[in-house]
Amino acid sequence: MSNPRSTKAGRPIPWTGLVFTLLGSLVLLFIIAPLAGILLASSFGEISDAAADEEVRSSVSLTLSAALMATIACTVTGIPLAYLLARKRFFGRSTLFAIIDLPIIVPHTTAGIALLTVVGRDSLFGSTFGSLVGTAPGIAVAMAFVSVPFLINAAHNGFAKVPVHLESAARTLGASPCRTFFTISVPLAWRDILTGMIMMWARGISEFGAVVIIAYHPMTTPTLVFERFNDYGLAHARSAAVVLLIICVLIFAALRFVAKRRSREE
Amino acid sequence: MLELHSINRKLGDFTLADLTMSVSKGEYFVILGPSGVGKTVFLEVVAGLIRPDSGRITWDGADVTFVPPERRGFALVYQDYALFPHLDVAGNIAYGLRARGFDKKTVKNRVQSTSELLGIRNLLHRKPQTLSGGEQQRTALARAMITEPKVLLLDEPLAAVDPREAERLRRVLRDIHQRGDTIFLHVTHNVDEALYLGDKIGVMLDGTLRLVSTPEEIFRSPNDREVADFLGLRNVIHVDEITPDGCRAAGVEISTSITDGSVTHVWIRPEDILLSEKPFESSARNQFRCTVIGWESSGRLLEVRISVDDLTLSALITRSSFDDLKIESGTVLYCTFKSSAIYCF
Numbered sequence: 001m002s003n004p005r006s007t008k009a010g011r012p013i014p015w016t017g018l019v020f021t022l023l024g025s026l027v028l029l030f031i032i033a034p035l036a037g038i039l040l041a042s043s044f045g046e047i048s049d050a051a052a053d054e055e056v057r058s059s060v061s062l063t064l065s066a067a068l069m070a071t072i073a074c075t076v077t078g079i080p081l082a083y084l085l086a087r088k089r090f091f092g093r094s095t096l097f098a099i100i101d102l103p104i105i106v107p108h109t110t111a112g113i114a115l116l117t118v119v120g121r122d123s124l125f126g127s128t129f130g131s132l133v134g135t136a137p138g139i140a141v142a143m144a145f146v147s148v149p150f151l152i153n154a155a156h157n158g159f160a161k162v163p164v165h166l167e168s169a170a171r172t173l174g175a176s177p178c179r180t181f182f183t184i185s186v187p188l189a190w191r192d193i194l195t196g197m198i199m200m201w202a203r204g205i206s207e208f209g210a211v212v213i214i215a216y217h218p219m220t221t222p223t224l225v226f227e228r229f230n231d232y233g234l235a236h237a238r239s240a241a242v243v244l245l246i247i248c249v250l251i252f253a254a255l256r257f258v259a260k261r262r263s264r265e266e
Numbered sequence: 267m268l269e270l271h272s273i274n275r276k277l278g279d280f281t282l283a284d285l286t287m288s289v290s291k292g293e294y295f296v297i298l299g300p301s302g303v304g305k306t307v308f309l310e311v312v313a314g315l316i317r318p319d320s321g322r323i324t325w326d327g328a329d330v331t332f333v334p335p336e337r338r339g340f341a342l343v344y345q346d347y348a349l350f351p352h353l354d355v356a357g358n359i360a361y362g363l364r365a366r367g368f369d370k371k372t373v374k375n376r377v378q379s380t381s382e383l384l385g386i387r388n389l390l391h392r393k394p395q396t397l398s399g400g401e402q403q404r405t406a407l408a409r410a411m412i413t414e415p416k417v418l419l420l421d422e423p424l425a426a427v428d429p430r431e432a433e434r435l436r437r438v439l440r441d442i443h444q445r446g447d448t449i450f451l452h453v454t455h456n457v458d459e460a461l462y463l464g465d466k467i468g469v470m471l472d473g474t475l476r477l478v479s480t481p482e483e484i485f486r487s488p489n490d491r492e493v494a495d496f497l498g499l500r501n502v503i504h505v506d507e508i509t510p511d512g513c514r515a516a517g518v519e520i521s522t523s524i525t526d527g528s529v530t531h532v533w534i535r536p537e538d539i540l541l542s543e544k545p546f547e548s549s550a551r552n553q554f555r556c557t558v559i560g561w562e563s564s565g566r567l568l569e570v571r572i573s574v575d576d577l578t579l580s581a582l583i584t585r586s587s588f589d590d591l592k593i594e595s596g597t598v599l600y601c602t603f604k605s606s607a608i609y610c611f
Contacts, residue, residue, distance in 0.1 A: 165348045172313050172410075174413055
């Protein structure tokens, strides 16, 4: 009698692998289908028209640069924090982790309203230095707020993976804590830090909820897409969306390629 | 001179307790102790990476307890070498000099000469991950020695290499030690390593330094039973009673030159016990009828276990003596040892 779980040749069928592959394919399809759909629905002419549209171009440029500013500013301030969290044990450390994750769970429009109390006209910052509402720095602040957890968490994981005794050895060889940080800890955690930066930048680019509260104008691409969808319908919104999508995919593919090549070289 | 004064440090379940010791310039000091007694913590305290809860560390009389590791000049070589994986061998070796701001040319020259000394000049462009254990250890030693440390702290430096490489590295350590007046403070669980390398040996058990001695003296002066057990000493016997002629242990009267009433243990080296088929006249004061209860090989010699009433002893004899005495389990023999061969503590 043949085994129902076996093929004719007698080899067992790898059911677990097959089921897992099937389920995994469904998720992948779920991610790819809308993106492929939007690309296929747009003609080359529509896309090139959108790419030539001055409003689209400036929104894309604003979106990329504001997210980049946010990422750079948070890298400078967030990396030391991530390092401290990875190295020091202190009272309230787990509360600090919870606080860092807060922007992920707060609804983003709520985050925008909350940010108005800090950088808006009536805030202490706003009345002292001028309101950031309706400005590119304001947009960067909104992007930073919602995306900084990705950077800090990734950098923290990277630092936690660096064995402490490598840093200790460096100290006994004559390196100051600062030199040890820049010559041992950062180079060994750079992959995670870079991943965190890419994630943060990407999350910043895609932000709509918090940004639209802080600044409807100047318009980021997500806000422009939203406005065109409301005012002119799907076709107009789609071509602007596709332009940003293509630029983002190209940038992230290039960054991943560079990161991968550097890690292979090491 | 490096001095530790009553150092205490509690770290989790482990405590360094009242550690006091001094090491002269140029001395090779080995801390011997079983694995897991906090020898690494001890080295990190000396290096300045962990602050003691109390006590002081001085260098030539100056207090360095709170001097940060980078300004202390005590280099630490970890058991797993702690080589920087993102730097090649040359980059690793040069690290300490670059941290001290030496110019490129000096760094290059000194990397060349130090790598030559450690026999790794041909490996300078390799990444640490591609090296054997012995090569990694040489790189770690070169990286530490190039900084000309006042104290070189070595954490089980030979534990992770194969026995032949360990033997070569022992010679390397002795050679580089003899080239200057750097203090080598080396922790290990290996008694042979301690005997070969140490000018002085300290036995650390449960976070305390229980004995400091020279390799020549250490086996003659184990000051307590735990130290004796750790050193693998045979024939350490608990004394039941001090008698006018010596002591009584496990019901056997042993003639010794004990004069100190506080003695609790005596120790007879296995190689000092003679075995014979018949009793014989000699100056030795202790001769007992005994029964062979077993034996095992101990290198080129055989360790024969004998019982004298309730007392079990080990004697080391050659294989030819073993054959001559026709030893089997239950063979009745005579064991003889001199009073002067008995150490008391």
